[in-house]
Amino acid sequence: MNRAIPIHRRIRAAIEDKILSGDWPPGTRIPAETELAATYNCARMTVNKALTELAADGLIERRRKSGSVVKRPVLQSAVLEIHDIKAEVEAAGFAYRYRVEKRKVRNATRPDCERLQLEAPVSVLALSCLHLADDRPFCWEDRLISLSAVPQAHDASFTHQSPGAWLIDEVPWSAAEHRISAVAADASLSALQLAPNTPCLAIERRTWNAEEPVTHVRLIYPGDAHALVARFAPSKAG
Amino acid sequence: MNRAIPIHRRIRAAIEDKILSGDWPPGTRIPAETELAATYNCARMTVNKALTELAADGLIERRRKSGSVVKRPVLQSAVLEIHDIKAEVEAAGFAYRYRVEKRKVRNATRPDCERLQLEAPVSVLALSCLHLADDRPFCWEDRLISLSAVPQAHDASFTHQSPGAWLIDEVPWSAAEHRISAVAADASLSALQLAPNTPCLAIERRTWNAEEPVTHVRLIYPGDAHALVARFAPSKAG
DNA sequence: TAGTGGTCTAGACCACGCA
DNA sequence: GCGTGGTCTAGACCACTAG
Structure with a gap:
């Protein structure tokens, strides 16, 4: 039939x-x-x-x-996929590189606790990375990893795999919350080599695994070099 | 059982x-x-x-x-819902108002065709609106409506309902594409009363109904006053 | 109370794709 | 081949809720 x-x-x-x-x-x-x-x-x-x-x-x-x-249509909704930076750069036809600019293990400070939404101050790993496309600055990453949730991060080198990609492999599944806003370039983003006050897209992501905070990352993209694109269609065809 | x-x-x-x-x-x-x-x-x-x-x-x-x-986890994906501006403002506890600042019917110019992804230049309605929260500028809207897809827009007043809300009621269901980026405030955004170069979040949305372009809208939010938040959980429970 | 969806069963046949 | 999921059936009972 x-x-x-x-x-x-x-x-x-x-x-x-x-x-x-x-x-x-x-x-x-x-x-x-x-x-x-x-x-x-x-x-x-x-x-x-x-x-x-x-x-x-x-x-x-x-x-x-x-x-x-x-039903009445939902006003506007979209499935947004925030891709791996490496994949993103390579999809655009550029050579991808990245380097860890800063790396530090510390007991979570008050701001750290806020970023990770931690109840108690645990040990955290703070990382800053610069992602490059054809050796030109593409994205700045500030990351915090809870060593309580991911103790093995303490000894990870992140030389061959960026922290984001590494975490995907280490933490099986997770819930995430994204926050997208616009900010002006300041001194903390000097590695991006932008004129002061250049508008940038800031993507913050907070990740949990089974209720436990795992990581908080803040990605800064120069506004003229990046856009997020999302599509929505009522008929997803399965 | x-x-x-x-x-x-x-x-x-x-x-x-x-x-x-x-x-x-x-x-x-x-x-x-x-x-x-x-x-x-x-x-x-x-x-x-x-x-x-x-x-x-x-x-x-x-x-x-x-x-x-x-499966391996999708790197990062989120369901992003871009709400009605009125609902957004009122949810934050402010009084919502808006006014149409500009309104013009014209044959689509070349940029108009690009914005709407039109093949042939049809008649379009161009609108500019200022959305206010507690009488303070909240969001600037530049909109283009295809009068070929929505001829009744020609005679709509938009006094009681903003163009976005009106369209939802007129065009039954639609597919949409979103583009989110960061831009610097310039003269065209004077109504927002921002200092020059203030970073702003730009949300562009292109809407179709049954393959036909309906509208293109560009929403500009002062970056410090707005953020998009999205959540993603593997178990959507339905 | 009666209509509707929510769920479940114990079968069945088929298409696909690895061996 | 043959195990697996994909689909379908013709019933059934129950929960919810509008009239």
Whole structure:
């Protein structure tokens, strides 16, 4: 019975079309699962799968008894992927290099605790790195790693792998919080060789693993040399 | 049997735990659906639902014959939601106001075509707005609306609703592309009353509906007054 | 109370892709 | 081949909730 496209996909695509074209504006009631099952001559479970996916994607809202309705669009949302700096530089066709400019183990200071959102002051590793594209400054990195969460960072050299890439390999999975803002270049960014007050994009990222703070990083990109791009489409097609 | 948590959720949570804790590092093979069904004493369809969700969230990768394996973490990704400016201002506890500073209908110039990614020069509506929080400049908006896609914009007054909110109501659903960068304040932003060279966060958004360009907007926020925050967690719980 | 979605079952057949 | 996931079925019972 499944020539090419699965039934649940076809049902989903058909409903998506109705919504995206405006035929079914927000608030429109979608036929009940049993109705759709009759229409498409399939089992209710198959319809259920299609509608569940549409709900997960935020196109419809499902309620018992009253049925499924088309949702109002989320104002603006996007899946933003902040890539590995090395991959980013190389994708742009430049040669990537980086060097660690500063490295220090210390007991977390008060600012350190704030950056990592630590309760108690643990031992931390503070790093500063300069990332280069074709030997020209590309990005400045200030990083703090909790040695309580990642004790093995103490002895890592970071000569072959930048701290960010190294951490991905060491800490299995994590939750993260990003903060994106604009700042003016100052003396602390002298390695970027920018004119004073050059606008820069600042990306801060705080990472946890199983509730435990792992790292905080602040990446500074010269504003004219970098932009974050994100896309959003209601139909993610799986 | 299902007093509290559905079986598929429990299976999913159990596997998530294994992955997040590092017990099952990337590359680990996950038991086959039939095995898990036996373990949890449930039907294979129930296990399938759990694993399908995990795959959709990017925690595992599923392959026929060889089975499901734990994926390497995506380097950094986040769901970024760019909110309605009005909601944003009011959420911060300020009174929101805005005014249209400029409004002009014209045939698309070459820069207009680039901004909207138009093939042919159609008629467009160009708008500039100032958004205020407690009567202080908060955000500057430069917008272009394709009158080919949204002809009714020609006669919209935008007195009660900002162009962004109005569009949400008029254009049913849309895909969007965002571009975030840092720029320096210049004369064109005089309405924001900033010192020259103040760093600003620039958010550009291009919107389509069914392949047709709808609008392009450029929002400028003083860098010290604004930041975008995004969260990412592997377990989105739905 | 009745309609709707949420979940689950115990089968089934097929397509894919490693051996 | 043959094990795996992908899909589908024709039922079932329950929870929620609008009328």
